[in-house]
Amino acid sequence: MNKVPILLLIVLMLTCCKETVNKIIIDDKTGSPMLVGITERSAFELSDFSEWYNSEYNNYEPDEFILEQILELSDSIDIQIFMGTWCSDSRREVPRFLKLIDRINFGIGKLQIINVDREKKSPTHEERGKNIEFVPTFIFNRNEVELGRIIEFPIITLESDMLDVLLGVDT
Numbered sequence: 001m002n003k004v005p006i007l008l009l010i011v012l013m014l015t016c017c018k019e020t021v022n023k024i025i026i027d028d029k030t031g032s033p034m035l036v037g038i039t040e041r042s043a044f045e046l047s048d049f050s051e052w053y054n055s056e057y058n059n060y061e062p063d064e065f066i067l068e069q070i071l072e073l074s075d076s077i078d079i080q081i082f083m084g085t086w087c088s089d090s091r092r093e094v095p096r097f098l099k100l101i102d103r104i105n106f107g108i109g110k111l112q113i114i115n116v117d118r119e120k121k122s123p124t125h126e127e128r129g130k131n132i133e134f135v136p137t138f139i140f141n142r143n144e145v146e147l148g149r150i151i152e153f154p155i156i157t158l159e160s161d162m163l164d165v166l167l168g169v170d171t
Contacts (some may be wrong), residue, residue, distance in 0.1 A: 035115040056095035073166040083136040
């Protein structure tokens with residue numbers, strides 16, 4: 001029996017079933033490219049997104065004292081970020097947040113970035129049941145139980161608000 005057709009069929013099935021990441025569509029409102037769906041950080045290196053991303057990432061200086069406290073509490077958490085590349089708050093806060101988690105060496109497999117369109121929808125509906133009304137929304141989970149959120153912008157700073165969520169402080 002020839003194994004090549006079987007291998008080709010398996011490869012084809014895996015390719016068809018693999019979810020699309022870093023999907024770019026055109027924003028009907030502005031005519032500009034925007035990301036939708038599950039997004040890898042590499043998408044922010046693309047020319048359509050790199051200018052605002054790099055500017056915010058490079059210029060943000062998180063509080064190192066607070067980062068040390070977050071590091072002690074962040075071991076067992078997962079984070080979902082719902083954002084829109086069309087949204088000024090997302091363009092400001094997400095690069096800053098990613099710098100913050102880079103500083104504490106937060107596990108890449110414990111972070112999921114989902115871009116939504118202007119109706120707060122993603123192609124594969126990760127937002128379903130999450131009550132996403134404003135972006136960005138940072139959702140912090142421990143053992144699949146939501147600990148809290150930072151919605152749209154921080155009350156104090158991203159790192160201070162993240163610490164409050166991890167400590168269970170209501171803000």
